[in-house]
Amino acid sequence: MALSSYSTIINQQLSASTYSRLVPRASYHNNTTLDEPTIKPEKRSNSTINIPSTLTNLLHLNLNQHSDPNFVSFGNTNNTPHSGRHTPAYSPKEDISSLYPQIHGSADWSSLLSPLHPWLRREILKYGEFTQSTYDAFDSNPFSKYGGSCIYGRERMFEKLGLTRHGYNITKYLYAMSHIDLPKWLERSIHAEAWSKDSNWMGYVAVSGEEESRRIGCRDIVVAWRGTVAPAEWLEDIQGKLESIESTKYDVKVEHGFRSLYTSKSETTRYNKLSASEQVMTEIKRLVKFYQEKGEKVSITITGHSLGGALALLNAYEAASALPGIPVNVISFGAPRVGNEAFSDRLKELGVKALRMVVKQDVVPKMPGILFNEGLKKIEKVTGSLDWVYTHVGIELGLNVKKSPYVKNCIDFAGFHNLEIYLHLVDGYVSPKSGFRCEAKRDVALINKESGMLREEIGVPACWYQPANRGMVCNTYGRWVMPKREPADIPSPYREGHSPVLN
Numbered sequence: 001m002a003l004s005s006y007s008t009i010i011n012q013q014l015s016a017s018t019y020s021r022l023v024p025r026a027s028y029h030n031n032t033t034l035d036e037p038t039i040k041p042e043k044r045s046n047s048t049i050n051i052p053s054t055l056t057n058l059l060h061l062n063l064n065q066h067s068d069p070n071f072v073s074f075g076n077t078n079n080t081p082h083s084g085r086h087t088p089a090y091s092p093k094e095d096i097s098s099l100y101p102q103i104h105g106s107a108d109w110s111s112l113l114s115p116l117h118p119w120l121r122r123e124i125l126k127y128g129e130f131t132q133s134t135y136d137a138f139d140s141n142p143f144s145k146y147g148g149s150c151i152y153g154r155e156r157m158f159e160k161l162g163l164t165r166h167g168y169n170i171t172k173y174l175y176a177m178s179h180i181d182l183p184k185w186l187e188r189s190i191h192a193e194a195w196s197k198d199s200n201w202m203g204y205v206a207v208s209g210e211e212e213s214r215r216i217g218c219r220d221i222v223v224a225w226r227g228t229v230a231p232a233e234w235l236e237d238i239q240g241k242l243e244s245i246e247s248t249k250y251d252v253k254v255e256h257g258f259r260s261l262y263t264s265k266s267e268t269t270r271y272n273k274l275s276a277s278e279q280v281m282t283e284i285k286r287l288v289k290f291y292q293e294k295g296e297k298v299s300i301t302i303t304g305h306s307l308g309g310a311l312a313l314l315n316a317y318e319a320a321s322a323l324p325g326i327p328v329n330v331i332s333f334g335a336p337r338v339g340n341e342a343f344s345d346r347l348k349e350l351g352v353k354a355l356r357m358v359v360k361q362d363v364v365p366k367m368p369g370i371l372f373n374e375g376l377k378k379i380e381k382v383t384g385s386l387d388w389v390y391t392h393v394g395i396e397l398g399l400n401v402k403k404s405p406y407v408k409n410c411i412d413f414a415g416f417h418n419l420e421i422y423l424h425l426v427d428g429y430v431s432p433k434s435g436f437r438c439e440a441k442r443d444v445a446l447i448n449k450e451s452g453m454l455r456e457e458i459g460v461p462a463c464w465y466q467p468a469n470r471g472m473v474c475n476t477y478g479r480w481v482m483p484k485r486e487p488a489d490i491p492s493p494y495r496e497g498h499s500p501v502l503n
Contacts, residue, residue, distance in 0.1 A: 105353025167212030309335020354394025
């Protein structure tokens with residue numbers, strides 16, 4: 001049965017009490033001491049869930065109600081922290097250059113994760129917002145002439161999405177083939193004059209400006225890969241077939257579908273005469289060469305959610321192989337397994353650092369390899385080498401929906417996988433044993449952009465992020481039509497073939 005058939009939301013009756021349970025002060029290994037008050041969510045009542053217990057146990061979803069008697073709730077949303085709309089929605093920037101190597105994973109973030117250092121938290125959220133922008137700027141309307149493209153030109157995208165505060169500039173858009181054998185992973189326009197019948201916009205390359213580079217301690221080249229909004233569809237279509245990509249001392253294998261999407265190209269297309277792999281690597285090498293010749297310290301950060309997290313690992317593997325000595329790290333959200341243990345080992349050998357955000361209730365990180373995964377490592381002495389088994393890469397930062405006092409007690413597989421839920425939980429995370437951070441600043445209304453997981457008394461409608469009138473506009477003749485785009489926002493293979501001047 002498809003996973004989407006279980007995506008039924010079950011609302012629970014919310015009790016009325018106060019929050020304000022705090023955890024002790026958190027001390028960081030770098031001798032920085034900060035207050036990290038947290039909120040413990042309500043005790044949630046038991047209920048009957050219409051889902052097979054075998055599936056729940058198999059996926060380790062932790063869907064049972066929490067039994068901790070110390071969990072408390074709040075009934076009056078006027079008492080919730082930062083419930084007002086007159087407080088900043090993000091933390092102020094600080095100079096983090098003194099921790100540059102650690103924040104980019106030089107020691108696998110060992111001294112920064114428990115408790116989560118606020119500087120690292122802010123950087124994770126920054127990269128998460130870059131990833132979220134690939135959804136917010138994507139034209140998913142099949143009736144649009146430009147369906148499957150980015151809504152904005154690269155010079156305007158950050159401005160239109162309110163991301164200029166991060167201090168980065170987009171230098172390249174990335175495209176992938178959409179007619180490969182992955183029917184539900186990518187979007188296609190059905191318009192008779194569609195901008196492309198062959199390609200999808202899949203993300204971008206950006207680079208930090210002068211001020212941001214000084215703040216973080218390096219010139220940061222970022223690659224943000226777009227993922228998939230609905231997990232059930234592509235999980236049904238995932239082929240689960242490992243294929244070799246390197247046969248040296250390692251028999252490196254990765255999932256066939258992910259690699260096909262990353263490497264497919266065709267001379268007959270307008271946007272994919274070069275594969276996504278060739279596009280991104282050409283731009284990364286250009287940027288690295290330019291800034292190294294200026295004598296600057298350069299790092300590469302690759303980020304993605306869901307399918308985008310899988311592409312991020314393939315991109316990191318290629319970047320680290322081609323550019324030895326350049327720090328390469330991956331910040332992923334809800335990413336699936338990509339390859340076998342040899343793939344993981346090879347990434348370690350290449351020096352790639354990967355930090356995976358994983359929501360406990362999200363099924364996507366458990367795929368592929370729900371049965372045959374790194375958990376079989378313990379029996380390898382008996383079975384011999386298991387090069388056909390999927391294995392996760394890097395360090396996991398485990399998140400739990402049940403920690404948030406703002407989220408409904410519900411079962412919603414698409415909601416658990418939603419990137420905004422991930423960013424909300426990162427913002428509230430302190431440590432595995434702590435409650436939700438009281439000082440979290442990210443606007444909780446964002447949770448309901450494309451889901452309905454916020455508690456109803458908070459007063460935010462579900463799935464509120466959508467264009468007015470489904471994108472239709474009334475023209476001067478009184479007829480409703482799809483609007484024309486500004487010239488700067490119309491996809492152009494000529495424009496994409498010319499890189500902007502750097503400084």
